[in-house]
Structure formats: structure tokens, C-alpha cells
Amino acid sequence: MESITYDRFSSASEIAQDEINHTAPKFLPELGRQNRKMYIISGVLALYMLILTMAVGIKLSQVSQEVADVTFSLKTIESSIKEASNPLQFEIPPLNPELIVQGPCEENWVFFKDSCYFQSTIKQSWQSAENNCIRKNAHLVVVNNLDELDFLSSIVKLQVSYWIGLVEKEEGQWSWVDGMDFKATEHYWDEGQPDNWDVIVNGEDCGQLHGRIRVEKRRHWNDADCTLSCPYICHLQFSLG
Numbered sequence: 001m002e003s004i005t006y007d008r009f010s011s012a013s014e015i016a017q018d019e020i021n022h023t024a025p026k027f028l029p030e031l032g033r034q035n036r037k038m039y040i041i042s043g044v045l046a047l048y049m050l051i052l053t054m055a056v057g058i059k060l061s062q063v064s065q066e067v068a069d070v071t072f073s074l075k076t077i078e079s080s081i082k083e084a085s086n087p088l089q090f091e092i093p094p095l096n097p098e099l100i101v102q103g104p105c106e107e108n109w110v111f112f113k114d115s116c117y118f119q120s121t122i123k124q125s126w127q128s129a130e131n132n133c134i135r136k137n138a139h140l141v142v143v144n145n146l147d148e149l150d151f152l153s154s155i156v157k158l159q160v161s162y163w164i165g166l167v168e169k170e171e172g173q174w175s176w177v178d179g180m181d182f183k184a185t186e187h188y189w190d191e192g193q194p195d196n197w198d199v200i201v202n203g204e205d206c207g208q209l210h211g212r213i214r215v216e217k218r219r220h221w222n223d224a225d226c227t228l229s230c231p232y233i234c235h236l237q238f239s240l241g
């Protein structure tokens with residue numbers, strides 16, 4: 001009986017052990033595979049969310065830049081329409097109050113050293129500009145020295161060219177409108193000027209204070225087609241006597 005009991009007990013134990021040995025290896029690998037699957041799915045989802053977030057961020061940045069570009073274009077178009085509605089009108093740039101005083105000059109003229117200067121608010125051909133200055137008992141400005149050139153450079157609008165009192169009556173023969181000897185004064189031609197560039201149509205026989213792209217202390221001269229409409233600067237020497 002003892003042997004039988006022992007055998008039964010032994011058999012039950014073996015069965016239990018057998019169940020442990022056989023059930024566990026079957027269950028654990030299955031659980032591991034499911035966990036790995038979950039980890040992979042979670043990882044893929046996290047990666048997908050990261051890519052989605054980055055894509056949305058980049059798109060928002062692009063849309064923001066496009067909105068800024070469109071806004072800039074609209075402002076440019078608006079400015080062009082205003083200019084086109086009256087091409088002969090010209091807006092004078094704001095004057096620097098530290099440099100500009102009216103002094104003894106009339107209203108809308110500015111005083112520098114012993115002279116008064118007038119910036120036009122309209123664009124005209126060189127001859128019409130000179131005629132308008134004469135009607136004000138003045139002439140288109142004759143630029144005698146660097147101080148005057150730098151003063152004019154400081155009051156005019158960037159990227160705009162202004163008629164001055166310089167004219168080429170015969171090719172190569174430049175003269176000042178007030179009769180001053182051109183050869184006796186310093187010359188401040190811009191680089192590559194005078195180039196008589198528009199030779200086929202009218203030639204370039206009238207002098208300008210040349211427009212610039214960048215802000216620079218000193219503006220130089222350009223020869224241009226006299227029939228072009230440009231703003232201009234009149235000059236009147238002020239006599240204290």
C-alpha cells in the first residue's frame with residue numbers, strides 16, 4: 001500500500017510538474033510576442049505622430065511665409081497704383097530736422113550756407129524743370145563743392161534721380177545753367193558716367209543727381225535723356241546784403 005501510495009503521490013507530483021513544465025513554455029513565448037507586437041505598434045504610432053507634427057509645423061511655416069509674401073506684394077501693387085494714378089506727382093522724403101532750417105528762405109525752401117534750395121513735388125523734363133526754377137528767380141542747382149553735394153545727398157529720396165543745372169549743349173561740352181565755367185569746378189560723375197547710354201533715341205545730354213540702390217553719404221552725377229520726367233532741385237543764392 002505504501003508503495004502504491006508513494007507511486008500515486010509520485011505520479012500526481014510528476015503530473016503537476018509536467019503541467020508546469022509544459023504549460024509555462026507554451027504561455028510565456030505567446031505573451032512575449034504580444035508584448036513585442038504592442039511595443040512595435042506603439043513605436044510606429046509615436047513615430048507617425050512625430051512625423052505628422054513636423055509636417056504640420058513645416059506647412060504652417062510655409063503658409064505663414066506665403067501670407068507675408070502676399071501682403072508685401074499687395075502693398076507694392078497699392079504703391080504702384082498710387083504712383084501710376086498721377087505719374088508727374090512726386091512725394092518729397094521727410095526732411096531731417098537736424099540738417100534742415102528754413103532760415104531766410106521762403107516757405108518750402110531749405111537753407112544751407114548762403115543758399116536756398118527747393119525740391120519739386122512734380123516730375124518734369126529737364127528744360128521744363130529749369131523754366132520752373134527761373135520762374136522762382138532761381139536755376140536748377142549748380143553743384144560747386146563736396147559740402148553742397150553731401151547736403152543735397154542728405155535731403156533727397158533714395159533710388160530717385162533729380163535734375164541739376166548741368167547740360168551738354170554739344171557732345172562732350174558740358175556747362176552749368178548759371179554760366180559758371182564747368183571746367184573750373186570739380187566733377188562728381190558716378191562710376192561709368194557720363195555714358196550717353198540712350199544714343200539711339202535722344203542721347204543723354206542733361207545732368208542728374210543719380211539715384212542709388214543703397215544708402216550712401218554721397219550721390220554722384222549721371223547724364224540722362226533730357227525728355228525724361230524727373231523731380232528737380234532749384235537753387236537760389238541768398239544775399240545778406
Ligand SMILES: [Ca+2]
Binds near residue numbers: 168171196203204223
Ligand atoms: Ca550726351
Ligand SMILES: [Ca+2]
Binds near residue numbers: 196
Ligand atoms: Ca548716363
